[in-house]
Structures are given as structure tokens and as C-alpha cells.
Amino acid sequence: MTRPKRRRRTRLDPSLRRREILEKAVVLFARNGYGRTDVETVARSLGIAKGTVYLYFRSKRELFLAAVEYAVRRLTEKIDEEVRQASGPVQKVKALVGAHFRFFDEDQAFAEVIAREGGEFRTRAETTYDSIHTHNARRLEEIVASGVGLGVFRRTDPRETSEILANLLSGTIYAHPYGHRTGKVADAIEATMKFLLHGIAAGAGNGTRNALKRRRK
Amino acid sequence: MTRPKRRRRTRLDPSLRRREILEKAVVLFARNGYGRTDVETVARSLGIAKGTVYLYFRSKRELFLAAVEYAVRRLTEKIDEEVRQASGPVQKVKALVGAHFRFFDEDQAFAEVIAREGGEFRTRAETTYDSIHTHNARRLEEIVASGVGLGVFRRTDPRETSEILANLLSGTIYAHPYGHRTGKVADAIEATMKFLLHGIAAGAGNGTRNALKRRRK
């Protein structure tokens, strides 16, 4: 009942083909969202047939999920890598923050797929967003705890603090696609670090002023 | 030939009916996302007919957008209200932060529709998320600028700082649906404020203050 025509025939290494599809999917889902990206489009923009996509992914949903996971893995790997190489709590936090900024700066599409997924399949026990958040929170908790131990960080509850820091980073992800950021990445990292280290209160050498504050209270 | 009875629903004040639909839409879009919420469902769960929804909203898309806008307006109104009533930069920031926390705590659904929209219509010049972010950033810029002027806040670029603060708040929104938060709202607000005011660094000149704090504990 079916009478197929022919066209391309680029026999490709399955593993390469899979990645190829995945990367294109990331870009397209990022650009147009799940609902407005059809499998046909993904295939066509790779010059392959729709059926081929289904050779590697059971369904559109699975493709989407795989794409998100792919993006996430890239991010978390980068984070872990950079954090590992940094030494000292402050530098490690900076590495984590920097990894985020640079990652989303370099690959807008990745940022978007990640940010986007929440909107789709809610049933998934753990959303991708969630997994990044958790990943970050864990890393940060270690760093903060160690920093507190070393007297580098203020005495706070590491868990609480790491959650807040993770929120800040998440906010950064979501804000990114919308271009909310002034200046260059390096500046943004610097600013965020300063904020995160010292807050906005006129503190430290601000001794006098703080003294005032304290009295007012 | 047999044209049976039709249950004509009680005519309702158009304005009330509109709001009624809007509120149900918020809940449903929040729960299931745009793509998996159909107009029929919205109508049915209100006990009205599909056609009726179209009497109040030109299209599903418009309904969704209206629903998000409705949620946003609620939030921004609450924010503005609370900020206005607070006095002094620190209190105003706290009011803003608090408004966020309490809003999303009280109405999960609202938080979700807002967070969700980004994933849908990307073409919209300004996403809802975006509009909240911008709204917050503007309010914060004013507050920060005034705080800096009063010497209450560290001398930073108000715009840059307000963006970071806005990101922190956004992160809070996105984190909310996933239950990432320890303790009660009040505690979360407090922790966030402390973080945002003083950061995490064991500040140099903070020695005295910290020493005091530690003792108090």
C-alpha cells in the first residue's frame, strides 16, 4: 500500500546520526518550542527523511527529552569541570557562576531548551530544570560549607544559602534568552560575584555607616 | 429532525463571566501547559460550552495571553502596593522580595503560568516573564539608586545591580513550582534578604559585626 520514492542515501554511522539529530533538535526546539517544532522540520533541516528520525528516537517526545538531557549534560559537565579546576571556595563559586554565564552566552539555544522544558511535560518526576537546580545546589552546598569552615564565608546555613545561590543562577538562565544583561560576560560574572560575596548593603570598610545602621535599629 | 432540548446556561454578567474563564484558564494552563490544555476542557470545567469561551476570547492564544497577563497584573500590583507602603530602601527591597515569595506561595498556579509562558509564544516581542523581570528591574533600580544615594547601599551601578536582583527573584519564581525552599516563607524572605544585603563573604570590616552576631547566636 505504500510506494516509496528515493532521494538521499547518506549512510551514516548510527552514533553520529543520532548526535546530529540531537543537536539540530536542540536548536529547533529552542527556537520554536516543542509544540511548534514538528519532526518533519527537524528531519528536513538535516536533509534526511522523517522516518530516519524515528529510527533513532521512538517519538517526538523522546527526542525532545533527549535533546534537553543532552543540553543539561553539557552544562553540568562544564560546571563540574571548571569547579574542579578552581581552588578555594571563592574561586570555585566563581567558576560555577562563570560556567553558567559562559555556557548560556555561547549557546543560546541550549539555554532555551533547558528553560523551556518546564513548560512541557510536567509529569516527569524530575524536570530538567530541576535537575540542574539540584546539581548546582549540591555543588554549592559543598563549596559554601567548606568556605564557612575556612572562615572565608559568613556563617550561614549552607543548605539555605546554596538554595538561594542556585536560585540566582536559575534566574540567570531564564533571564538570558531575553537579553537581560549589561556589558560583557566577564563584567557580568564580576558583578554577580561581587553581589554574591558582599551583597548590596554598604558594609565592610563602610564601618561608620554600618555603625549608624546598627544604632537606628 | 428531532432537535432536542438545549440547556441554556444562566446568563451571567459579561465581566464576571470573563473573569471566571480567565481564572479557570490560569489554573488549567498552569497545570497542564498550553499545548495540553484544550478550550473544550476549560469550558467544560466551568460547566459552559466551548462556544461561550469564544464569545469572550477571540482565540485560544488570546485566552492564554490574557490569563498570563491577569496573573502578572496581580503580581505587579501586589508588588507595587507593598513597595509603596514600605519606607526606606531596605524595607522597600524587602517588600518587593516578600511580595514575590508570598505571591507564589499563595498561588502556585499563578507562578506556573507565568513561568510557563516563555516556552510558548516566543514571537511575542515581550514575554510575560520578561515584563515581570523588567517591572522588577525598574522598581529595583529606583530603590537601589535611592539607597546608594542615602549611603545605605554600596556604590554600585544601579542598573547592573537591579538586573542581578531581578534575576534572583526570577530564579525564585522558577524554583517555586519545584518546591526548592527550606522552611517557612518568612524565613526564606529573611534569608534572601540577608544574602542580598551582605552576600556570603566573611567581610573584612565585618569582623566586629560578625563577631557580635556569632556571639548572639
Next chain:
Amino acid sequence: MTRPKRRRRTRLDPSLRRREILEKAVVLFARNGYGRTDVETVARSLGIAKGTVYLYFRSKRELFLAAVEYAVRRLTEKIDEEVRQASGPVQKVKALVGAHFRFFDEDQAFAEVIAREGGEFRTRAETTYDSIHTHNARRLEEIVASGVGLGVFRRTDPRETSEILANLLSGTIYAHPYGHRTGKVADAIEATMKFLLHGIAAGAGNGTRNALKRRRK
């Protein structure tokens, strides 16, 4: 994302519409089989839209099953009706046989859908064919038992005999679509009855009767 066009608009009584679709489905499934009858075709040949069919039947499969059931009900009702009106075991058997012959003669399509279903969904606990067979077997068992009681029928195991008779009838159904039958319906019924009553053996004591018969010819 969808931009519907318009066309017909014949608002019909749901119940009528349902039957209308059902009857067309019977004909089409009969003519082309399940696999080669698409919902679009069923709809088009009624001048309605595909979606309308799905308004009355959840799926193609359900439509098919409903169509078969519809055909079956028609047959069994006819059978029961005629059997009820007949008096005496022989007349009742004849009524049952006759109902079959006439039914399939009058509505070839019905015969086919029924015969066809076996090939489709095997998972169904009870196939339609099966349900007819069982229906017939039950009716026949009663009749045979009563006939044996009255001394009209040979002493056989009613269940066994009714199964064989039911098989004969089933064979009749399946043979029908292929035009295996000589002469008119009435003749076929007569021949089948004679066969079923007396078999093909030139019975011992039948001598006289057979002799007569031979002479007549």
C-alpha cells in the same frame, strides 16, 4: 495553529447521524476490508467531515467493531424473531436456517463484515463470528433437545449436534460472499433442511420413500 474552513453544516440528530455512519461503515468495511477502508473515505462518502465520525466513534477500530455488532444484532434479532414465530422443532430449525439464508441474501454487505471480522482484532475475547456461532448453538441446542424429547429428532447429544449445525450455518455465511449456491434462496433452504434432517445416506428403512422419489424423477 489551525485554520478551519467551512463546508456543509447539516445539523443532524445525533442518533440518526450515528446510525447513518454505522450503515455506511458496514458497507465500506464489507467491500474493502478494515485495512483498506479509511475513516476519511467513510466520512466523504456521507458528505461529512472526518472529524464528525470521530464525534461518534472514538476510533476507527471502535467504528469497525460497532459496525460488526450492528450487523450481528440485526441477524440475531431476525433469527430469534423467526424462530419464536415458528412452531415445532423442525419448523424452528427451518426458521433459523431460513433466517440465515435470507439475511445474507438480502444484505451481502452484512454477511461480509461479519465474516471478515475474524481476520481483524483477534484479541477480542469473543469475536463477532464467535458470538453468532454461540448464539446459534444455544438456540439450536434448545430446539434439538426439545425435538429429541418429542421424538421428532434422533437421539443425539444436543450439544454436539447443535455445534455441528452451527458449523453448517457458519459455513453458509462464509460461503455466501463467494456466491457458492445454486438456485434460489427457497431452494437452498429446502435442500439444506432435507440434508440436515435426513443426511445423505440412503437409509435402510428409507427404501420406500426413496423408491418413490426415484420414480418421481
Next chain:
Amino acid sequence: MTRPKRRRRTRLDPSLRRREILEKAVVLFARNGYGRTDVETVARSLGIAKGTVYLYFRSKRELFLAAVEYAVRRLTEKIDEEVRQASGPVQKVKALVGAHFRFFDEDQAFAEVIAREGGEFRTRAETTYDSIHTHNARRLEEIVASGVGLGVFRRTDPRETSEILANLLSGTIYAHPYGHRTGKVADAIEATMKFLLHGIAAGAGNGTRNALKRRRK
């Protein structure tokens, strides 16, 4: 670029391979029907590749038809064989009936493919079912005619009678997959023979014979 190993299946005698595929096809088509049996499955369950099937059969349809034909040939050969070996009309009829029962009893799958085909390609001038029916009818016509000539069978129209007998056999085929049969094959054959020879009527002049029979029991 990486073109990995390919497991080249042991080359097989073309004729054997063909039969191997055929037999597997019979089983699978029987079990799941034409529409729900895909070529891939047939191949996989033989441990060969899809393409290989196409080396032996031009198309799925052809494979199906060949499978049915294969099943039919088996049946008709068995029938002819057994009928030939039997002597005398009654024994020949019994041989024919017996061949059916035993065939379908031994190979359910075969019974089903044959029964099933009707539902598929209606366009075929002569269905498989049809060809069996015809085959049987022809054989029976000869036997009946000879039996009538010998005075063993009642004087009936051989064609008409053979059609009815063929229907009975067909009914048997269709009933088989659904397990409508009591007792063992031998009993079923016996019962069918009795029925087919003497019918169900408590024959008038049968008195004597029946009396005898009853006593024997």
C-alpha cells in the same frame, strides 16, 4: 565514517530459505493478521534481515498470498491423498471430513491463515477460501455422484449436496480457531459423519435401523 561489522548470515539453500520464510509467515499472519504483521517481524523472528525477505518475495502481499497458498496446498494434498486411499463413497467422505478435522487440529495456524485471507485482498478473483471450498465441492460432487449411483446415498442433486457438504466443512474451519468443538477429533469426525449421513430427523422408516443401533449402544 565508521562502517562497523555486519553479521552476514550463513548462506542457505535458496529453496530452504524460501520455505523457512513461508512457514514463519504462515504462523505470524495466522496469529496477527495481515495488517498487523510486518515484514520486519517475519524477518527478525527468523534471525534474518528484512531485505532478505524481499530477496525471496517481491512484496508483502506476495508473501502473504504465497503463505496462504502454501497452507492450502498442504490441505488439499492431504485431502486428496486420504480420499484416494479410502474406498467406497462413505469412506471417502469420511476421509475428506477427517482430513479437515485433523489438519486444522494439528495446525491451528494453517487454519487461521486460510480463514483469514478472505478479509484481505478481495480483489483477487478467487480467494483461497474459495479455492478450498471449490476443491472440496468438486471432490464431494464426484463422491456423492458415485455414491448415489451405487445406491449408498440418497438420490439428491450431487452439486447441490456437495455445496452443502462443503459449507459444512468450511464452517468447521472457521469454527476451529474458536475452539467450538466438544471432545476429541475422532469423536468429532464420528459425530459429523453420523449427522451428515443420517441427519437429525428421527427417520420414519428408520425404525428398524435405529432400533438396531440403539441396541448396539
Next chain:
DNA sequence: AATGAATGAGTATTCATTCAT
């Protein structure tokens, strides 16, 4: 205003068939 039957464009998915290796 309200209803819900009707519509049909849009899409995910399957699977027979081909063909480069």
C-alpha cells in the same frame, strides 16, 4: 447570549520498499 455539532488543517507515527555497503 449560549450551545455543541460540524469542520478540516495539522501532525505524529508506521511500515513497505529500496539500495549502498
Next chain:
DNA sequence: AATGAATGAATACTCATTCAT
């Protein structure tokens, strides 16, 4: 001969939108 990746026509089904009642 054998393989299985690639192809794309065919289709079931959904659901936003319309409109006759």
C-alpha cells in the same frame, strides 16, 4: 546473498474554530 539504514507515502486522530439553532 545478506544486511539494515534510509525513505516517504499513507493515515489515524486532535482540536481550534465556526455557525446553525
